[in-house]
Amino acid sequence: MSLDPLRPDLVPFLQEYLPTVRSSSDSRPFVTLTYAQSLDARISLGPGIRTAISDMETKVMTHYLRYHHAGILVGAGTALADDPGLNCKWPGRDEQGQDNDEVRKDEPLSLHSPTPIIIDPSQKWRFTGSKMQQLFAAGEGKPPIVVVERLPEAPEKDVRYLVASRDAATGQFDWPWLLGALKSQFQLDSVMVEGGACVIKALLARPDVVDSLVVTVGSTYLGAGGVAVSPATPVKLSDVSWWRGKRDSIMAARLTQQSM
Ligand SMILES: NC(=O)c1ccc[n+]([C@@H]2O[C@H](COP(=O)([O-])OP(=O)(O)OC[C@H]3O[C@@H](n4cnc5c(N)ncnc54)[C@H](O)[C@@H]3O)[C@@H](O)[C@H]2O)c1
Numbered sequence: 001m002s003l004d005p006l007r008p009d010l011v012p013f014l015q016e017y018l019p020t021v022r023s024s025s026d027s028r029p030f031v032t033l034t035y036a037q038s039l040d041a042r043i044s045l046g047p048g049i050r051t052a053i054s055d056m057e058t059k060v061m062t063h064y065l066r067y068h069h070a071g072i073l074v075g076a077g078t079a080l081a082d083d084p085g086l087n088c089k090w091p092g093r094d095e096q097g098q099d100n101d102e103v104r105k106d107e108p109l110s111l112h113s114p115t116p117i118i119i120d121p122s123q124k125w126r127f128t129g130s131k132m133q134q135l136f137a138a139g140e141g142k143p144p145i146v147v148v149e150r151l152p153e154a155p156e157k158d159v160r161y162l163v164a165s166r167d168a169a170t171g172q173f174d175w176p177w178l179l180g181a182l183k184s185q186f187q188l189d190s191v192m193v194e195g196g197a198c199v200i201k202a203l204l205a206r207p208d209v210v211d212s213l214v215v216t217v218g219s220t221y222l223g224a225g226g227v228a229v230s231p232a233t234p235v236k237l238s239d240v241s242w243w244r245g246k247r248d249s250i251m252a253a254r255l256t257q258q259s260m
Pocket residue numbers: 034035036037042043044045046047048049050051053074075076077078079081082119120121122171172173174175194195196197198199200202227
């Protein structure tokens with residue numbers, strides 16, 4: 001499936017939320033948390049159900065964001081439910097370094113696609129047979145880094161593994177450690193987090209590791225059976241901007257450290 005051109009006003013709208021070069025002494029990558037939700041704050045029709053919320057205009061925007069990140073991270077729940085490709089289909093930048101829909105037609109899509117990162121402690125997802133593997137084989141995407149609790153006895157071909165530490169309090173992988181390892185061991189200086197619910201909820205509470213938040217709001221209700229993304233406690237935002245498309249709107253913002 002090919003994409004429509006990017007709506008030009010999305011370029012200035014997103015500019016201040018895109019990854020900036022972080023100082024080499026920074027221990028973690030630039031992190032953008034991004035997802036699409038319905039008007040009733042659902043991200044899918046139900047657990048494990050792949051649900052299109054974004055329309056073409058905002059889908060292109062997601063690929064534009066992918067173009068600007070070195071890594072793209074999802075939880076195992078999303079990898080299993082959606083079988084995502086996680087590549088970048090958006091064209092690229094011209095010789096002047098300007099974002100441009102008309103360039104890069106002849107380059108392989110893998111060149112500017114981010115590296116997929118799957119958080120899969122108990123290794124339920126398989127690269128073998130996935131859409132991601134098909135894209136990699138066709139030169140249209142990169143192979144993944146899978147974040148695991150221990151190395152598998154039979155590692156999958158082309159997969160790189162990151163063995164992660166669990167946070168003593170939550171039993172979950174520790175985000176600052178994990179992000180730091182993606183930078184120090186895999187040289188990823190920017191990571192776009194695409195979900196799903198478990199990952200989004202956890203990171204909405206982490207202004208210490210999230211630099212930008214980009215939420216697409218689709219003009220649809222998914223109903224009470226849908227998977228909600230309400231964080232455990234209130235979250236305050238700053239630097240809020242809205243973009244309005246034909247059907248969807250996009251909010252870009254930053255999480256704040258302030259208490260309510
Ligand atoms: N609308 C959107 O933008 C969007 C985006 C992504 C996913 N989705 C939807 O979300 C649903 C999946 O959500 P979900 O919450 O089940 O899955 P998820 O993708 O958040 O994955 C959850 C799993 O990831 C692992 N995990 C995540 N963080 C971890 C951590 N810190 N430490 C250890 N393990 C960790 C665990 O195995 C956990 O069970 C699907 O229906 C999918 O279609 C929607």
